[in-house]
Ligand SMILES: Nc1ncnc2c1ncn2[C@@H]1O[C@H](COP(=O)(O)OP(=O)(O)O)[C@@H](O)[C@H]1O
């Protein structure tokens with residue numbers, strides 16, 4: 553059983569160094585954080601520790617700088633946002649485990665939080681070599697002096713076997729942060745004991761990445777609604793032509809198998825009946841609504857590019873969502889970045905908000921899409937901070953950052 557943060561707090565942390573892995577991987581526009589959801593989600597654990605008088609050292613990554621120091625991936629804008637939101641004082645270091653980090657860690661006062669630079673500036677963080685990662689973990693641990701502790705609160709990164717997520721937990725007394733605990737509890741309950749009907753909406757563009765998720769949900773969900781870029785591989789599995797729409801030909805056989813197995817295992821798979829096609833991947837394309845089994849049959853012919861679910865499908869999906877008691881949604885059902893092809897995603901969000909269901913939204917683009925459409929986070933049951941992590945959890949994969957804590 554993993555030890556929870558509360559246990560560490562009850563041991564007393566005043567004056568003690570606590571290394572916290574947070575997920576501060578936020579989108580930036582230059583030096584400005586454009587969505588501070590992950591910074592906000594990291595605050596409660598840091599606040600608890602700071603209030604208890606710990607000397608907190610935060611490790612986090614931003615983007616994928618590939619083991620090189622690269623200013624566009626500096627953690628500084630995220631740390632600055634943290635400082636703006638926090639009630640504790642935030643110090644930043646210009647390196648990860650170097651002279652500046654060491655000096656600032658040594659000078660840290662009780663109740664202060666030090667954010668070291670992007671851990672991925674050091675190639676050993678993501679190395680496949682256990683010894684290399686272990687060496688980097690030792691250097692991170694060295695920042696904590698004699699009696700350090702470790703808390704993993706970076707749900708978005710728990711599927712990564714990286715030094716600051718995995719190896720460090722083997723070197724220090726390690727605890728599960730509240731954010732990771734909440735995320736796992738919600739996903740576990742949804743998967744193992746959902747209130748029914750349990751309806752899943754799968755969309756987005758990463759078809760092959762998400763098929764394993766669908767496979768694991770067959771037999772668990774009552775209904776799976778398929779929209780977005782994923783829908784065209786399903787249409788092709790039914791033998792229909794899909795024009796220029798997103799299609800993963802090598803996944804067609806897998807999808808055929810799902811379509812056959814799902815009803816045998818008590819899961820209804822519902823695919824689009826009509827789609828909004830454009831002659832270009834743009835908000836200003838010429839649009840045409842086509843039946844799913846005849847996408848190329850209209851004016852756009854083979855140029856038809858399915859960009860959103862059509863009006864009949866919106867109604868069909870809303871009908872399926874109406875009486876749901878648990879809803880899991882991953883991936884916009886159309887190109888929600890364009891106003892003209894965001895109607896399907898909006899209809900799904902509306903149907904979820906109108907239902908009595910406990911809803912979970914997983915996936916960065918889905919959360920961003922609903923926020924952009926004007927919905928607030930509290931209109932949904934739970935918005936996960938981890939896209940890849942929540943999907944791997946639902947696939948039934950072992951998540952190294954959680955496994956190492958014994959959770
Ligand atoms: N029909 C479609 N054609 C092309 N792209 C699509 C389509 N439907 C959705 N998308 C795109 O899928 C992307 C999100 O997919 P994905 O990354 O899989 O979702 P998430 O991050 O929520 O897991 C969005 O950028 C959206 O524009």
Ligand SMILES: O=C(OP(=O)(O)O)[C@H](O)COP(=O)(O)O
Nearest residue numbers: 577708709916937938939940941
């Ligand atoms: O943004 C993240 O992933 P996500 O977009 O799948 O939620 C996490 O911070 C993990 O980052 P990574 O996919 O570069 O390891």
